[in-house]
Amino acid sequence: QKEVEQNSGPLSVPEGAIASLNCTYSDRGSQSFFWYRQYSGKSPELIMFIYSNGDKEDGRFTAQLNKASQYVSLLIRDSQPSDSATYLCAVNLVGGGADGLTFGKGTHLIIQP
Amino acid sequence: GAGVSQSPSNKVTEKGKDVELRCDPISGHTALYWYRQRLGQGLEFLIYFQGNSAPDKSGLPSDRFSAERTGESVSTLTIQRTQQEDSAVYLCASSLGEWETQYFGPGTRLLVL
Numbered sequence: 001q002k003e004v005e006q007n008s009g010p011l012s013v014p015e016g017a018i019a020s021l022n023c024t025y026s027d028r029g030s031q032s033f034f035w036y037r038q039y040s041g042k043s044p045e046l047i048m049f050i051y052s053n054g055d056k057e058d059g060r061f062t063a064q065l066n067k068a069s070q071y072v073s074l075l076i077r078d079s080q081p082s083d084s085a086t087y088l089c090a091v092n093l094v095g096g097g098a099d100g101l102t103f104g105k106g107t108h109l110i111i112q113p
Numbered sequence: 114g115a116g117v118s119q120s121p122s123n124k125v126t127e128k129g130k131d132v133e134l135r136c137d138p139i140s141g142h143t144a145l146y147w148y149r150q151r152l153g154q155g156l157e158f159l160i161y162f163q164g165n166s167a168p169d170k171s172g173l174p175s176d177r178f179s180a181e182r183t184g185e186s187v188s189t190l191t192i193q194r195t196q197q198e199d200s201a202v203y204l205c206a207s208s209l210g211e212w213e214t215q216y217f218g219p220g221t222r223l224l225v226l
Contacts, residue, residue: 043204043217105155
C-alpha cells in the first residue's frame with residue numbers, strides 16, 4: 001500500500017528557532033517530493049520540491065531527501081508566526097500522475113511569538 | 114498568468130440533488146487533478162486527466178461521481194444524488210506534465226444538507 005506518513009502534531013516552535021518537519025514514504029521507487037503549506041480554510045500552496053538526494057535550499061527553507069531511508073524533511077530557519085500552518089508532504093509515486101500526488105495528513109506547526 | 118480557478122467557491126445543496134463543479138487550469142498545463150478534502154482531513158486523490166483522457170478513475174468514491182475535461186482546458190466534476198458525506202472542499206490542481214509541480218485552485222466548498 002502506498003503511504004506517506006507525517007506526525008500530525010501540533011509541533012510548537014518558538015519564534016526564531018528552527019522548525020523541523022519530517023515525512024516518510026512507503027514506495028521506494030518514488031521520484032518527486034513536494035512540500036505544501038496550507039493555512040486554515042485555504043488551498044495548499046507549494047513551498048518546495050526536491051528530486052535528488054541531499055539538501056535543497058530556498059531562502060529560509062531547506063528540503064532534505066534521503067531515498068535510501070525513504071525520508072524527506074523540511075527545515076524552516078528563523079521561524080516566524082506567519083509560518084504557522086499545516087505542512088503537507090506529497091510524493092509523486094511510481095505510477096506518476098495517474099496516482100496523483102499521495103499526500104500525508106500534514107503536520108500542524110505553531111510558531112510561538 | 115492567471116492561476117487555477119474554480120467555481121463556484123461555495124455550494125450549498127440538498128441531499129439528493131446533483132452538483133457540477135468547474136475547474137479552469139493554468140493555460141498550457143496538460144495535466145489536471147481533482148482532490149477532495151474533508152474537514153480536518155488530508156487530501157484524497159479522485160481523478161487525473163492527461164489532456165482530455167483520464168487514465169485512472171479508481172479514486173472516484175462511487176459511481177455517483179464523474180468527471181470530464183474538454184481538450185486541455187476546463188474540467189467539470191459532477192456529483193449525482195448528493196449525500197451528506199459528500200460535504201467537503203473539492204480542490205483542482207494542474208501541472209505542465211505528469212511529473213511536474215501541481216498548482217492548486219482555491220477549491221469549492223460543498224455542503225450537502
